[in-house]
Amino acid sequence: MRAFSYTRAQSPAEAASAAAHTDNAKFIAGGTNLLDLMKLEIETPAHLIDVNGLALDRIEETPDGGLRIGALVRNTDLAANERVRRDYAVLSRALLAGASGQLRNKATTAGNLLQRTRCPYFYDTNLPCNKRKPGSGCAAIGGASRQHAVVGVSEACIATHPSDMAVAMRALDATVETVRPDGAARTIPIAELHRLPGDSPEIETTLQPGELITAVTLPKPVGGTQAYRKVRDRASYAFALVSVAAIVQPDGTGRVALGGVAHKPWRVEAAEAELPRGAKAVTARLFADAKPTQDNAFKLPLAERTLAAVLREARG
Amino acid sequence: MTKVSFDVNGDTHQLELDTRTTLLDALREHLHLTGTKKGCDHGQCGACTVIVDGRRINSCLTLAVMHEGDEITTIEGLGAPDHLHPMQAAFVKHDGYQCGYCTPGQICSAVAVLDEVRSGIPSHVTADLTAPVRLTNAELRERMSGNICRCGAYSNIADAIGEVAGRSA
Numbered sequence: 001m002r003a004f005s006y007t008r009a010q011s012p013a014e015a016a017s018a019a020a021h022t023d024n025a026k027f028i029a030g031g032t033n034l035l036d037l038m039k040l041e042i043e044t045p046a047h048l049i050d051v052n053g054l055a056l057d058r059i060e061e062t063p064d065g066g067l068r069i070g071a072l073v074r075n076t077d078l079a080a081n082e083r084v085r086r087d088y089a090v091l092s093r094a095l096l097a098g099a100s101g102q103l104r105n106k107a108t109t110a111g112n113l114l115q116r117t118r119c120p121y122f123y124d125t126n127l128p129c130n131k132r133k134p135g136s137g138c139a140a141i142g143g144a145s146r147q148h149a150v151v152g153v154s155e156a157c158i159a160t161h162p163s164d165m166a167v168a169m170r171a172l173d174a175t176v177e178t179v180r181p182d183g184a185a186r187t188i189p190i191a192e193l194h195r196l197p198g199d200s201p202e203i204e205t206t207l208q209p210g211e212l213i214t215a216v217t218l219p220k221p222v223g224g225t226q227a228y229r230k231v232r233d234r235a236s237y238a239f240a241l242v243s244v245a246a247i248v249q250p251d252g253t254g255r256v257a258l259g260g261v262a263h264k265p266w267r268v269e270a271a272e273a274e275l276p277r278g279a280k281a282v283t284a285r286l287f288a289d290a291k292p293t294q295d296n297a298f299k300l301p302l303a304e305r306t307l308a309a310v311l312r313e314a315r316g
Numbered sequence: 317m318t319k320v321s322f323d324v325n326g327d328t329h330q331l332e333l334d335t336r337t338t339l340l341d342a343l344r345e346h347l348h349l350t351g352t353k354k355g356c357d358h359g360q361c362g363a364c365t366v367i368v369d370g371r372r373i374n375s376c377l378t379l380a381v382m383h384e385g386d387e388i389t390t391i392e393g394l395g396a397p398d399h400l401h402p403m404q405a406a407f408v409k410h411d412g413y414q415c416g417y418c419t420p421g422q423i424c425s426a427v428a429v430l431d432e433v434r435s436g437i438p439s440h441v442t443a444d445l446t447a448p449v450r451l452t453n454a455e456l457r458e459r460m461s462g463n464i465c466r467c468g469a470y471s472n473i474a475d476a477i478g479e480v481a482g483r484s485a
Contacts, residue, residue, distance in 0.1 A: 006318055006335040006381055032377045035338070036358050048335070050382055076371075080437045085445040096440040100462025101429065103359060105371040106378065236440065236461035 002044045009051050012214050013183040020181035020210025022047045027212060029072055030106040032099075033115040040123065042132055056214055059083070065220035068177075071110035071213045075099070075165065078109060087221035090245050093228035094168035100237050110213035113166050113176070113193065114205065117159035117263075118239055119148065130156045131201040141293070147241065150292040150299045152262040157201030158293070161194060161264050162239050168228055170265035171245040171257040175217045181210040190216075194264030201263070224249040225314040229306055230259070242303045248314035252276040256307060258286065261299055279308035322386045324349065325393025333380050340364045342380035343390060351391035351420045355464075362463035365421035365428075366390050372428035374462075391420035394427060403427050406476035414467030422463045426477045429459045433481070451481045 009015035009027075019025045026045040028034055029052060037043035056070035059081050067083055078084060079095035099107060116122070121129050121139040128137035140148055140158050148158040174190040193205050207213070224247045232238040240260035248254040254275050257267035271285030283304040290300060321330045324347060331346055340357075343349045343366070352375060355363030359377040366375045367389040395401035400408070403423050413419045433451050441458045442449055449455065456477055457470070465473065 001336045004335055006379075028379075028382070031379065031382065032359055032374070035377050035379065039357065048379075052382065076432075076437060080435075085438065089445055092438065092445055093440075096438060096442075100362065101432065101439075101459055102362060102365055102372050102374045102425065102462045103377075106373050236458050 001038050002041060002046075004045050005047045007047070007049055008053050009049050010053075012051075012054055012056070012179045012212055015049050015051050015054065016179050016181045016210045016212040017183070018049055018210075019212065022049075025049055025210075027051050029108040029111045030074070031111075032103050032107050033111065037116065040125065042123065042125065051212065062217060062220075067218045069109050069216045069218070071108060071215055073109045075104040075107045075109070075112060076101070078165075079104070088168075088172060088218055088226070090171055090226035090228050090247060091165070091168040091218075093226070094164040094230075094243075094245060097228055097230040097240075097243070098164040109165075109216055112163055113169070113213065113216070115163060116204070118162045119159040120144075122159060131159060131197075131204075134200070134202050145293040145295040147239070147260075148293065148296050149262045150296055151266060151287055151290040152196045152264070153291050154197045154199065154201070156199050157197035157263070159197065159201065159263060160260055161204075161262070163265070164228070164230060164240065164243060164259055166190070166194070167243055167245045167257045167259035167265040169216065169218075170267050171247055171255045172218050172222075175219075176213055177215040177217060178207065178211050178213050180208060185214070187217075190265075191267070197263045204263075222247060222255075224254060227310045227314055229310050231302060231306055242299050242306055244303065244306045244310050246307070246310045246314065248275070248311060252315075254314075256282060256286070258303055261303060275311075279304050279311055283307060318381045320381045320384050322380075322383045322388055324388045325390060331380065335379065335381055337380045338376050339366070339368075339378045339380045339383060339388070340375035343375060343388075349390050349392050352424075353417055353420055355418065355421075360464070361418070361421075362425060363418050363421040365424045365463065367424055367428050370428075370431065372425050389424070391424055394423065401427070402480050403476070406480045407473070410472045410476040410479065411469070412473040412476040413465070413469050418463060418465045418467075422460070422465065422473055425460060425463045426473075426480070429456070429477070430481055432459065451478075453478065456481070 024046040028048045057072040058070045060068045079092045127139040149160045176188045230240045230243040243259035245257045274281035353363040355361035357376045359374040364375040395404045439458045
């Protein structure tokens with residue numbers, strides 16, 4: 001690990017300003033992803049700003065009946081929150097499908113959104129990776145790509161976003177609240193937080209340098225039967241090959257977001273109009289522009305079957 | 317170098333550390349509490365599990381300087397050879413190990429799992445998110461999935477934890 005200096009932030013605005021004005025600075029909260037990457041020297045910050053003391057660890061009701069989740073709420077606490085379990089079950093289920101008990105106790109809401117891909121070529125510093133070293137090439141394209149993205153990919157990158165939580169947040173139409181280095185607050189719809197790789201896969205979100213996530217807000221509950229089904233190589237403690245977050249209403253309409261298939265949680269609102277016609281029709285729209293590799297083409301029928309299983313269960 | 321002060325097993329320690337020092341390395345290399353083990357050092361195996369302010373975490377994936385004022389419990393703080401914690405005694409009784417390297421992490425994790433169940437935290441296999449959690453074998457195995465045992469002593473580990481859970485329930 002490279003040497004770095006360390007300070008504890010006093011306020012969100014001060015943290016954002018310090019991050020923007022200090023050379024090569026990064027925020028640290030749970031640290032479960034960042035420290036892993038620092039040990040491998042994939043992340044090499046010269047300065048860490050510890051945001052754990054910022055009192056952003058509360059879950060509050062919003063005036064319209066939704067929930068405002070502080071950026072520092074731990075994954076365990078969010079999954080176990082009574083309102084989340086009752087009104088946003090897809091979010092509890094997604095959180096509990098991810099990582100291990102130990103990691104969920106440290107990992108934060110904002111950190112979960114900002115975690116980086118687990119593409120093995122991103123992790124192997126001996127191999128080219130446009131995300132780790134822009135312009136160096138992509139070893140996953142033409143390499144072992146069974147785990148990689150099938151849709152929204154580019155010539156530069158076929159990595160997936162690894163989060164389960166973010167997929168549920170996308171289905172729930174969450175909003176991300178931030179503070180910018182000048183102290184101004186703004187809100188970003190979750191759909192616009194994560195970017196597709198394009199020709200700059202190293203830029204993963206629409207956050208500006210130094211911008212700090214302070215909360216994630218959920219709109220008032222939408223009801224329905226909520227499910228998160230994750231398909232992976234072992235029964236627990238593994239990343240998704242494919243995951244489905246679904247909210248199905250009694251009249252057959254609903255929402256669907258997929259994990260494990262793209263550089264961001266994959267939701268296409270137009271595809272949801274096909275829900276009454278079944279999983280095949282929905283996934284045909286979701287994957288209309290899919291470009292799978294030979295290794296991961298199985299994800300297309302796997303996603304269709306996973307969605308079919310979720311819909312069957314939701315409709316009883 | 318940065319100063320930090322925290323409690324480990326009831327004793328307060330003041331340390332001056334390189335900021336890069338993980339909590340795991342502070343415990344092992346600076347406080348010489350070598351019960352906590354370094355396995356993968358990347359949060360994948362659970363051998364380094366300790367309990368911080370009542371919650372189990374991977375001590376390899378957290379910086380020591382981030383634990384100012386925290387209360388840390390390691391395997392040395394749970395019990396001693398002449399006064400074993402019930403979970404330690406159950407691991408001995410059920411032969412919940414082979415080489416023993418993952419055992420301190422397994423035991424710290426197991427003790428915390430029972431607290432998590434008591435406080436109603438659900439898991440991936442909890443059928444009803446709104447009902448109280450029952451500690452079935454499937455629940456226990458899911459909750460312990462962050463602790464890898466390469467000797468494969470899982471069935472005995474599950475027996476040991478199950479016995480302590482039954483006794484304290």
